Amino acid sequence: MFFIFLFLTLHFSSSTQTVKTITKLxxxxxxxxxxxxxxxxxxxxxxxxxxxxxxxxxxxxxxxxxxxxxxxxxxxxxxxxxxxxxxxxxxxxxxxxxxxxxxxxxxxxxxxxxxxxxxxxxxxxxxxxxxxxxxxxxxFYPVNYHSSAYDSVLITPTDRVFILGFPLGLKSNSEFPIWKSGLLASEPDFDQDGKPIIWVDAITFPGMSGSPVYFMSNEVVTLKDGRSAFVRGNSAFIGVFAYSHAFNVYGALWKASYLRPIFDKLP
CATH class of the missing domain: 2.40.10 (Thrombin, subunit H)
Incomplete structure (x- = not known):
């Protein structure tokens, strides 16, 4: 087992000069x-x-x-x-x-x-x-869609992912998004409905369309080569949330692996 630690905090002052911390980029x-x-x-x-x-x-x-x-x-x-x-x-x-x-x-x-x-x-x-x-x-705080410390991690169904958006227009402290979690509900390497999408078991709402979806873990994870590792303080962009099915209890995300070459071709 080996360990990977990556941390980032950002600070800003309010009008009363109270220092507040952004713990997640x-x-x-x-x-x-x-x-x-x-x-x-x-x-x-x-x-x-x-x-x-x-x-x-x-x-x-x-x-x-x-x-x-x-x-x-x-x-x-x-x-x-x-x-x-x-x-x-x-x-x-x-x-x-x-x-x-x-x-x-x-x-x-x-x-x-x-x-x-x-x-x-x-x-x-x-x-x-x-x-x-x-x-x-x-x-600007652009999403790193290229690579992360999780590239070698084996991501599987039931792994928890995070969808960061604005459900029903709801915001966190002015313009920050709401963090919603869900579970991967299909095998990530396999396409669904003939498209490069992954099903997510999550309660979602209008306003979340276009949300980036991340995988992150503070626990020991399994790597693709079978080894174990502890990866903390970083995230992997795994796709873009698009739409919900069946009373908003599960949805679809377009895979980052499919979008990456599309993004790379942009002028």
Missing amino acids: ESLQSLYIEVYRDSSKLGNATGFVIKSKTQYYLVTNYHVVTKKNPINNQWLDSTRPIAPNRIVIAHHANKLGNYVIKTEPLLDKSGNSLWYQNNINKEMVDVIELPLKDTLGVS
Whole structure:
């Protein structure tokens, strides 16, 4: 058995100069977002930022920015067939603990989408990447989708994972996300419904779409080579939460292993 320890704490001062500590970097990575058609709000969800070699991108779900089902491209709400044309993002400001609201267009003047998207056969991948243009005064905490200390860990069904988002728009102390846990409910190496997704046994709600999903453990874990190790103070990004099934008691996440080469190709 061997041990891996990685710790990170971030500090900020409130208006009364009381020092407060961010004990988990992941708390800074999920961002509250709202989508609009002009001035009409169409919904809220979750997103997070990744960084290419040249710029930052907001990652969220295809159905969030289109209000359409990625499987058949039909409207999610047939009584309200309206597509968003802008997205509002609550970013962290340069001073930790403060926030800045930014608006990004979703469509160009010709009505073409400004995000990057992919498809599997005739279905859309329910994950998009939107280049961020208005970044003045923003502090970014991008998700490390490349690798982690958990790359050699054997992740199995019943392992606990954490979904960081804004269920029903609920926030933690202004703009921090809610940490919700669930259990992996399918074999991670196997696809489900013909797509690179993993089932998660978790009670989820609207507003969590686009949430990053992490694996982390403070216990001894089994490695892929059969050895045991103690890995603490770090997390592994394992996917993007997309949607719920069966009375919100289980949901689907798109695998990080599938998304990684897509993210790597971004300009």
